[in-house]
Amino acid sequence: MEPGRLRPGHWQETLERRAARRAGLQRHRAFRRWLVDCDAARRFDGMRVQVRKDGTRIRRGENGTLESRNRVNAKTRGNAMKRQFAQITTVWGCVFMAMNAGTKAAISSTTSSCVREVSVVSFKDPKGRAMSALRLVDQTGAEGCWVGDFLRGMDQPEGQAGLDKIKRLDAAHPEAAWDEMGRRGLHTPLGRAADIAVWDLHGRRLGKPVGALLGPAKRDKVKFYMANFPDMTAAQNAQAIKEAQERKVLGFKIYTYFPRPHDLRDPESPEAAKYVESDIQLARALREAAPEGVKLMFFNGNSYNLNQALKVGAVLDELRYDLFCDPMPVKGDAGMAAYRQLREKIKTPICSPLNGGSLEDHIAWIESGATDMGETDLYAGFTTCLRFIRECAKRGVALDLHAGFPMDLYHFPLYGFVDDATLPWIGWHGRSLKAIPAATEFKGAEVKPPKQPWLKRSQTRPVDAEGYVHIVYEIPGMGLEPDWEWIRQNEIKK
Template sequence: MKDALKIEKIEFFKVPPRWLFLKITTQEGIVGWGEPVVEGKADTVWACVKELEKYLIGKSANHIEDIWQILYRGGFYRGGPILMSAISGIDQALWDIKGKSLGVPVHELLGGAVRHKMKMYCWIGGDHPDVVLEQAHEKVKAGYEAVKMNATGGMDWIASIKDVKKVAHNIKLLREEFGTDLDIGLDFHGRIHKGMVKRLIDELTPYDPLFIEEPVLSENNEALKHIYGYTNIPIATGERMFSRWDFKPLLEQGTVDIIQPDLSHAGGISEVRRIAAMAEAYDVSLAPHCPLGPISLASALQVDFVSSNAVIQESSIGIHYNQGFDLLDYVSNPEVFEVKDGYIELFQRPGLGVEINEEKLKEGVKIGHDWSNPIWRGKDGNFNEW
């Protein structure tokens, strides 16, 4: 007797601007989609998924949790961005298959929705002030009531007062233009070292950011002890943390208000749902990181819909990375991502809720990509964090 959900085939699509899509097909032709990628390391994650393929072919896609445990614990070395991103894409695809096989959205399988819509925000850059107002108006016109931008460009370990004074300029422009009608998140992007964070907070506080993201790199999370009590602005971090074990010490430390696991980096739907539940126990909210494609965004929204502590969701629609190919270009039902009055409505379609346009994917594969983030240097030639 055939198992309709027995995994039979795995395919990859490396497409611009910087994405890798995974297609898992079962014996009966049910298809699940995932997005296993590290920005700038697409080929490396592809190779990792190929190494894990032996644990998937011939297995039932129904056994999502058992497969997750084997992929994570079956190797002697665990965690890290490459392995966890590979697991993430596989996990997304398995949930997509299971939802489609049962004819229900993934959020129904996770316990059912706690909300009927999810608040959204979108990037407007922020490195260059000349585009900030223009992009903010574009996002507001598109339905957003919240945006996020970089707080700074490259900065020295201890920056000059001149550079410090530039930092508040962009958010000042937005506050003068929109007042408090627009929520504005500021991403420090790990570009700032501990010695500068308090000084920059002093500059930014008068303009009421919604949150400050990655005030220091995640490998320096102990520095948050010196930052957290200094400001009343919510502190967000977590995009470069890859499992519940990475988040555990941060939550125990009590120096974060918003965690931002990425559905394509932190173990997929299965693991981010667990991370969200852990955070809820510490009275910490959830705002998944998502600068990637439609599958990653759909996966994040499925977790948001069932997590009572989810407060806002990042979208990469129209982000400056997506030149030539945007998130909606690869989707046959782009209407599911329509933002109305700042929110996306609860998904109703089975599985992840997105239909991938394979013809468009095949076009993208012919172009491919070799994306990597820029290397920045200061005036003296020393490396600056990007």
């Protein structure tokens, strides 16, 4: 290094030292106030107040002598000042020793949870689908992971810049880290993945499941509902509903949107009207197949205009459906106004918007009366979901936490700290309930290798004989442990 030049990081270390000194001074001042309070308490300990005939107040000390109030106070203050001087001298000596000899230790303790290493590996699962795995490591060596949908552009300069923005996040405070990512422009797919990885790192660092860190448990089980795949036929859906009845599942959610070609997803398309009739026929067929007691939820995915939604909503009223999910587009004030009109004219409760944007936007939908039930998923960010759940609990509004693979692997920690009034059910997508483990006698969480080979283990969610998923957290972090060896063996080569 050239003479006279400051080495890299000099100013950052200077600021950290100043912060450590400031924290030491604050601790000393608090300790000094405590000493004064303790001395004031000792001053009257063992003394008894007496009042003479002339009104003079005297106290009897521990030695039995009577002294006037002023003399007692003067003597007490003098002794207190001597004790405080000796104690303060000792405290200041300790403070200066810590500031001079232990500055590096103090600095390292304040930054030990900062993210130091960030890496992304893209790979293909056994079905050939591209996926990505994000890994964070803090200064202590603790790591947090996320595995999910393919993150595009990670090999480009913009992707590398995004990874650099994740560094130095404070994983000891995940909610503050999410806010910091917003200030850094990282409320993106990469930022949402990092949000889950930060929570995972936080839990693993403490050796506790994230579900146990969100608050005291309010329940140990939650009702379960099944959601079909959109390409299932009416006969397959009817068979799935029959299985749901046998397993005492709470309900069945029907998806009608995704099989449609992109050019027919526009609600104003002339050819889109024929799908309205097919949706009505499907709704009638499933109502006939569903016995009493099984809730039916109709999910459309924002593909109707207002007139089409009113037509389908009238049929759902007739068939006594329990929920009408995302029938129309949700963009802007016009979308919110259309939902208010629909809610006024049909009886079936409305659940929306799934893709409502920020936390403030979701709250605005509830407060405006545009929906009966809130809805979100982890694509909004784990921290955003957590905060929205808290807001719904405050307002007494129920919330549907949308489940879709692979993000549904991470929503399980959110179910334990709220009651049935806020999150009344947990969902699962599938063609048959035979894939769900049945627990005849539930004694604890079952941890075993899942079907996904890119996971070493995950927290399974068996359904008991009464259709409940038991909420037990045992794996530290988010409840998943990736198999990095398998992931790297199947890495997508650049």
